Amino acid sequence: MLHLDHVHLGEHSAIKVHxxxxxxxxxxxxxxxxxxxxxxxREAAQSQGYRHIVAPPTFVVTLLPWDIPGLTLPEAGVIHxxxxxxxxxxxxxxxxxxxxxxxxxxxxxxxxxxxxxxxTVASEGEHAxxxxxxRARAVLIVTEAVDHGSR
Amino acid sequence: MEVGEEWGPxxxxxxxxxxxxxxxxxxxxxxxxxxxxxxxxxxxPGVIVHGMLNVGLMMSFVSDNLPQGWRLKGCSMRFRQxxxxxRRLEMRARVRNIDNDLAGLExxxxxxxxxxxxxxxxxxxxxx
Numbered sequence: 001m002l003h004l005d006h007v008h009l010g011e012h013s014a015i016k017v018h019x020x021x022x023x024x025x026x027x028x029x030x031x032x033x034x035x036x037x038x039x040x041x042r043e044a045a046q047s048q049g050y051r052h053i054v055a056p057p058t059f060v061v062t063l064l065p066w067d068i069p070g071l072t073l074p075e076a077g078v079i080h081x082x083x084x085x086x087x088x089x090x091x092x093x094x095x096x097x098x099x100x101x102x103x104x105x106x107x108x109x110x111x112x113x114x115x116x117x118x119x120t121v122a123s124e125g126e127h128a129x130x131x132x133x134x135r136a137r138a139v140l141i142v143t144e145a146v147d148h149g150s151r
Numbered sequence: 152m153e154v155g156e157e158w159g160p161x162x163x164x165x166x167x168x169x170x171x172x173x174x175x176x177x178x179x180x181x182x183x184x185x186x187x188x189x190x191x192x193x194x195x196p197g198v199i200v201h202g203m204l205n206v207g208l209m210m211s212f213v214s215d216n217l218p219q220g221w222r223l224k225g226c227s228m229r230f231r232q233x234x235x236x237x238r239r240l241e242m243r244a245r246v247r248n249i250d251n252d253l254a255g256l257e258x259x260x261x262x263x264x265x266x267x268x269x270x271x272x273x274x275x276x277x278x279x
Contacts, residue, residue, distance in 0.1 A: 024176075031169070031176035032207045036214075057214075057223050058207040061177050078181075079230075080202045086225040 006070030052092040065101035082139035088132030114144035159243035228271035252277040
């Protein structure tokens with residue numbers, strides 16, 4: 001079930017620190033069938049000017065916060081409508097990225113499938129030295145059928 | 152790089168086994184991406200490809216075509232149609248504007264002869 005009653009727009013979640021592991025980065029790159037050695041080899045990454053093995057741009061999805069105060073999404077059936085990213089200082093293996101998220105906007109709309117709730121979740125990640133690692137915004141659509149848990 | 156320049160199309164197919172690997176690698180265990188029965192119970196034809204798996208492939212495609220010294224700065228993507236595994240997909244990009252050290256691209260992914268499944272804008276920047 002979708003629970004929004006206790007959502008306060010803009011209220012940031014507690015910061016969670018993610019340590020970026022070599023295995024997680026390489027596994028993500030392999031799942032995308034990427035072959036560029038900057039995702040697997042420190043030497044290759046450093047020869048391209050990175051500090052260490054670098055994470056593919058969309059690796060950010062593994063860092064996104066889903067424990068946002070007041071927000072409980074249904075377990076399945078949430079439609080991902082839109083996604084935005086802004087990338088800052090590249091995320092490399094051994095980095096520690098501090099991430100927090102918040103609900104930016106909640107809208108309700110009537111559509112063909114009945115009532116829809118459109119939730120924009122924003123988040124940002126920072127390096128230990130304060131430099132921006134990423135900003136992200138996801139637009140999630142929860143339809144009435146899903147919200148009532150009909151399966 | 153010039154305004155109007157097109158990159159691609161690149162043809163590819165995402166198979167079911169890749170969905171399972173991506174679910175594990177991205178920590179996204181939404182069953183609509185690996186369990187046909189659950190997917191059908193939500194009115195889907197069967198499992199569907201993670202939107203972000205396709206975006207990951209699109210960003211890789213853009214990266215592979217970047218001129219020397221440029222890098223990805225941001226993207227804004229819209230998921231328009233679901234994508235089923237096993238279909239013949241195409242992605243392409245077009246340079247829309249170049250303003251000194253910034254440029255904007257239009258990107259698109261679609262099933263062959265179908266309307267776009269994912270469209271978006273990608274901003275790239277020249278490193279100083």
